[in-house]
Amino acid sequence: QVQLVESGGGLVQAGGSLRLSCSASGRTFTHHTMGWFRQASGKEREFVAAIIWSGGSTYYADAVKGRFTISRDNAKNTVYLQMNSLKPEDTAVYYCAARFGSTWSTYNYNYAYWGQGTQVTVSS
Numbered sequence: 305q306v307q308l309v310e311s312g313g314g315l316v317q318a319g320g321s322l323r324l325s326c327s328a329s330g331r332t333f334t335h336h337t338m339g340w341f342r343q344a345s346g347k348e349r350e351f352v353a354a355i356i357w358s359g360g361s362t363y364y365a366d367a368v369k370g371r372f373t374i375s376r377d378n379a380k381n382t383v384y385l386q387m388n389s390l391k392p393e394d395t396a397v398y399y400c401a402a403r404f405g406s407t408w409s410t411y412n413y414n415y416a417y418w419g420q421g422t423q424v425t426v427s428s
Contacts, residue, residue, distance in 0.1 A: 306330045306417040308400045313422030316390055320426070324385040326400030326419055337403050338376060338383040341412055342396035342424075349399070353385060354408035363408050368394075390426045397421040 312324040326338070339354040353374040355362045362374050371390075376383040383400060401415035409415070 306333070306336060306402045308402060308417055308419035310398065310400045310419040310422040313398060313424045315425045315427065318390060318392055318426055318428050320390050321386070321388045322390065322424060324387065324398055324400075324422060324424070326383045326385075328381045328383070328402065333381040333402075334378045335404060336417075337405060337408050338374075339401045339403070339408065339415055340374060340383075340385045341399045341401055341415075342394075343399070343421075344393075344396040347396075349412050351410035351412070352398070354410070355383065356406045356408055358406070361408070363410075365410070387424070390424075392426045392428045395424060395426050397423050 307329045309327045337356045340352040341349050343349040353364045355374045359376050371388050373386040399421045400419040402417040403415045
C-alpha cells in the first residue's frame with residue numbers, strides 16, 4: 305500500500321504560480337512512477353504529468369507543457385508539481401497518483417494509488 309497526501313493548492317490570479325506537493329508513505333516510494341491528474345467540475349479526470357521512479361524521465365499533457373514541471377525527491381518521498389503561468393482553465397482538483405514500476409501512463413486506471421486531491425482555483 306502507498307498512502308498519498310497532496311498539499312499546496314489554493315486561489316491564484318491568472319499568470320501566477322503554485323507548487324503542489326505530494327507526500328508518500330507505505331510501500332517503497334522509489335519503485336513507483338508518480339503522476340498528477342486533475343478534474344475540473346463536470347469534467348472527466350485528465351492526465352497532467354508523470355515522472356518515473358528515477359526522476360530521469362518526465363511526460364506532460366500538451367495543455368501544460370512548458371508551464372508545469374514535475375519533479376521528485378525520493379529521499380523525502382515527495383513529488384512536486386510546479387505550475388507557472390496559470391490560466392483559468394487550469395482550475396481543478398489536482399490528484400497525485402502512483403503506479404508500481406518504471407513506465408508512465410496517461411490513463412488513470414493504470415494508477416493503483418491516489419491522494420484525496422487539492423483544489424486549485426485560477427481567477428481571471
